Amino acid sequence: MKIKDGFLLRQIAGGTVVVPVGKASVDFNGMITLNETGAFLWKLLENDISEVELLQRLTAEYDISEDIAKADINAFIGKLKDAGLID
Amino acid sequence: MNIHSRFDFTNNLCRPYVDNGNREPLFDVRVGESFLKKETEKNSHLTPDVVEHIFLASAFYKQIINFGGFLLHSSCILYKGKAYLFSAPSKTGKSTHTRLWQAVFGKENVKIINDDMPLVKFTDGRPFACGTPFAGGTDININTCAPIGAVVFLERAEQNQIERIQPFSSIPLFIEQTKHFNLDTSTYTALLDMIDVLTASIPIYRLRCNKNEGAAILAEKTIVTQE
Numbered sequence: 001m002k003i004k005d006g007f008l009l010r011q012i013a014g015g016t017v018v019v020p021v022g023k024a025s026v027d028f029n030g031m032i033t034l035n036e037t038g039a040f041l042w043k044l045l046e047n048d049i050s051e052v053e054l055l056q057r058l059t060a061e062y063d064i065s066e067d068i069a070k071a072d073i074n075a076f077i078g079k080l081k082d083a084g085l086i087d
Numbered sequence: 088m089n090i091h092s093r094f095d096f097t098n099n100l101c102r103p104y105v106d107n108g109n110r111e112p113l114f115d116v117r118v119g120e121s122f123l124k125k126e127t128e129k130n131s132h133l134t135p136d137v138v139e140h141i142f143l144a145s146a147f148y149k150q151i152i153n154f155g156g157f158l159l160h161s162s163c164i165l166y167k168g169k170a171y172l173f174s175a176p177s178k179t180g181k182s183t184h185t186r187l188w189q190a191v192f193g194k195e196n197v198k199i200i201n202d203d204m205p206l207v208k209f210t211d212g213r214p215f216a217c218g219t220p221f222a223g224g225t226d227i228n229i230n231t232c233a234p235i236g237a238v239v240f241l242e243r244a245e246q247n248q249i250e251r252i253q254p255f256s257s258i259p260l261f262i263e264q265t266k267h268f269n270l271d272t273s274t275y276t277a278l279l280d281m282i283d284v285l286t287a288s289i290p291i292y293r294l295r296c297n298k299n300e301g302a303a304i305l306a307e308k309t310i311v312t313q314e
Binding site: 008010012013014015017019021022023025026031033 | 257271
């Protein structure tokens with residue numbers, strides 16, 4: 001699982017945004033704001049990664065239960081899929 | 088920079104900006120012959136000189152980002168030595184609002200730097216707003232620069248209300264009104280860097296406003312006297 005090419009993640013004004021660059025801006029004309037966890041997951045998803053590995057990385061980074069981490073990952077991936085941002 | 092135009096329309100608008108010094112232009116802006124022909128056919132309600140002007144503006148906008156400036160879709164006034172930029176999507180009433188300032192505070196005190204696309208640039212890390220020959224439908228612009236006092240995002244409302252907004256909350260508004268399209272990674276990074284510096288150095292407001300003079304009075308009281 002991997003986020004499509006053509007997106008720029010950037011720290012700005014104390015937060016994180018993602019914007020489409022080049023040809024990606026034709027299909028996705030907008031922007032995304034991410035919280036800290038979202039930015040963490042987005043960066044991992046810039047390279048191909050399995051859901052199992054995502055879960056391992058998230059629970060290693062943050063002090064949260066596996067159930068909560070799983071729910072967070074599913075919600076995040078669901079949103080990316082809805083927006084057509086994931087292959 | 089060099090703006091290459093075939094038509095009087097753009098050349099007349101550029102005349103006040105002509106630099107007679109010997110400085111090397113930073114970059115060229117031009118519209119290709121076959122591209123112009125194709126776009127003029129596609130936009131049959133527009134004349135070729137206007138079509139060329141639109142695409143020159145868009146090329147200028149894109150290139151200037153790599154030279155330390157960007158255009159913010161806004162009506163920009165000069166008032167008491169500072170520039171105030173009123174930004175919003177088209178048809179919200181940016182020009183309408185700055186005309187209210189002129190009506191209330193006097194045309195001699197409120198000059199329009201650029202009615203649609205002022206240039207934001209940085210000198211010694213301080214943000215300035217400047218006129219450009221590209222100024223949208225009204226083509227009102229003057230060749231001057233002034234330090235930016237504030238940026239105000241407008242929304243239409245029945246009742247006038249103004250609030251200061253946090254830098255991060257303003258980022259989507261800036262991105263929407265900087266007319267980005269098909270920017271490459273390094274150009275977009277440069278744009279976001281400038282927006283980052285701008286939002287950290289000046290106050291940003293959201294003004295919900297109607298078309299009455301009270302809107303300008305409330306805005307002036309809030310954004311100018313808080314200095």
